[in-house]
Amino acid sequence: MNRPDRNLQPVNLPSEWHPGSWRSRPALQMPVYPDADALAEVQEELRGLPPLVTSWEILALKQQLAEAQEGKRFLLQGGDCAETFAECTSDIISNRLKVLLQMSLVLVHGMKLPVVRVGRFAGQYAKPRSADMETRGEVSLPSYRGDIVNRPEFTAQARVPDPRRMVKAYARSAMTMNFVRSLIDGGFADLHHPEYWGLGWVKQSPLAGDYQKMVAGIGDAVRFMETLVGTQIHDLKRVDFYTSHEALLLPYEEAQTRQVPRQWGWFNLSTHFPWVGMRTAALDGAHAEYFRGIRNPIAVKVGPSVTPDQLLRLIDLLNPDDEPGRLGLIHRMGAAQVADKLPALLDAVKREGRRVLWICDAMHGNTESTSNGYKTRRFDNIRSEIEQSFDIHAAAGTRLGGVHLELTGEDVTECTGGARDLTEVDLERAYRSTVDPRLNYEQALETAMLIVRKHAQLNPPVSA
Numbered sequence: 001m002n003r004p005d006r007n008l009q010p011v012n013l014p015s016e017w018h019p020g021s022w023r024s025r026p027a028l029q030m031p032v033y034p035d036a037d038a039l040a041e042v043q044e045e046l047r048g049l050p051p052l053v054t055s056w057e058i059l060a061l062k063q064q065l066a067e068a069q070e071g072k073r074f075l076l077q078g079g080d081c082a083e084t085f086a087e088c089t090s091d092i093i094s095n096r097l098k099v100l101l102q103m104s105l106v107l108v109h110g111m112k113l114p115v116v117r118v119g120r121f122a123g124q125y126a127k128p129r130s131a132d133m134e135t136r137g138e139v140s141l142p143s144y145r146g147d148i149v150n151r152p153e154f155t156a157q158a159r160v161p162d163p164r165r166m167v168k169a170y171a172r173s174a175m176t177m178n179f180v181r182s183l184i185d186g187g188f189a190d191l192h193h194p195e196y197w198g199l200g201w202v203k204q205s206p207l208a209g210d211y212q213k214m215v216a217g218i219g220d221a222v223r224f225m226e227t228l229v230g231t232q233i234h235d236l237k238r239v240d241f242y243t244s245h246e247a248l249l250l251p252y253e254e255a256q257t258r259q260v261p262r263q264w265g266w267f268n269l270s271t272h273f274p275w276v277g278m279r280t281a282a283l284d285g286a287h288a289e290y291f292r293g294i295r296n297p298i299a300v301k302v303g304p305s306v307t308p309d310q311l312l313r314l315i316d317l318l319n320p321d322d323e324p325g326r327l328g329l330i331h332r333m334g335a336a337q338v339a340d341k342l343p344a345l346l347d348a349v350k351r352e353g354r355r356v357l358w359i360c361d362a363m364h365g366n367t368e369s370t371s372n373g374y375k376t377r378r379f380d381n382i383r384s385e386i387e388q389s390f391d392i393h394a395a396a397g398t399r400l401g402g403v404h405l406e407l408t409g410e411d412v413t414e415c416t417g418g419a420r421d422l423t424e425v426d427l428e429r430a431y432r433s434t435v436d437p438r439l440n441y442e443q444a445l446e447t448a449m450l451i452v453r454k455h456a457q458l459n460p461p462v463s464a
Helices: 038-047 055-069 090-111 164-185 208-229 251-254 286-291 310-318 338-350 379-396 439-459
Strands: 076-077 114-119 133-136 141-142 242-246 273-276 300-303 329-331 358-361 367-369 376-377 399-407
Touching: 038 164, 038 251, 055 114, 055 358, 055 399, 076 090, 076 358, 090 114, 090 164, 090 338, 090 439, 114 141, 114 399, 164 367, 208 273, 208 310, 242 376, 251 286, 251 358, 273 329, 286 310, 300 310, 310 329, 310 338, 329 338, 358 379, 379 399
Parallel strands: 076 114, 076 399, 114 242, 242 273, 273 300, 300 329, 329 358, 358 399
Antiparallel strands: 133 141, 367 376
């Protein structure tokens, strides 16, 4: 991987910042650990462990995101709503990678743009909750906050926050990254053989025929190019792949925030592309304080309650030098509100001339509960929010540069609708998520195809 020369110091170095300065600010969504000494010991252990990513990988991604801001690339960010320790297996990891590779193949083929591939995994073990306590009947216990904090079983012992789980999360993140890197470096993503990325359970999918035609067409094109140049094009054998997670559990993130030789500043070396969620993005909060000081490209979830003034002040705090590739804004309004809430934000940022990467999260604003008690999302609403977002950006003269999706490569039934028109009754068959509903393989691939159709509609080919 090329190492971009991004070592010039900014004009506005973060003042009075260090990896633990967030502790002086209100910290939301933080678990209360019963043993402060045990927490400190775990943090010290984490500080001594090798980093999970490198600074040059981080800076390479920042350069690609800067190109996505300019319309030269498109970001595909996707993965589990919340990873679990039990699902750190070769099959689940490889299936998740297959889905993202297939989606990126559809996007590259249809949009005629390079795709920035970012997995929402290898660290997505913490989850925000709407309440600190969960009540069942007459029993109230601390909420399950992801495997990095406590366990999902509804028992007093399982719900006690345990700092040792941070070490387990680090180990499983390392295993996941190592396996993904091995797959990529070993030719798993070889464009000469995209047929290898298939998932067995979906062979009878209504989408299978369209996808196989696309694969055959790409294979023919690759062979034609290689015939012309007289040799194999080796760059098609591997792809760049990056990781991301919500940097929610600040003691964990702090312990892996480090300085590196021949670079200025601090890097979060637990992931390439951390983001801050809507619940924790307050200007005076601990998460904003932490994020302003790291050199990683970062993103912020933007919900329907955010005002233009709030957003501009947050941009000023997190990217005062207007650095290309530094800041992504992930809007998650919901299909019913995006047309009303998004335009004012786009206009404000455009008016101020700020460089950001606009990303659509069509999942989180469209969550609902069914009559049989399942949390789900309707595929029609997900599709509607993506399509509306493209139209709203086009009308505003801005650019939608990526999507952020919760998805899996497993045969789950968690979101209704899609190619097989899943219903509420189907949810009972294979609902496996411990937190939020995810797109299954079919629905994820269908989403990539609708993005291509919408992009083509807004960017018709120029006549010769």
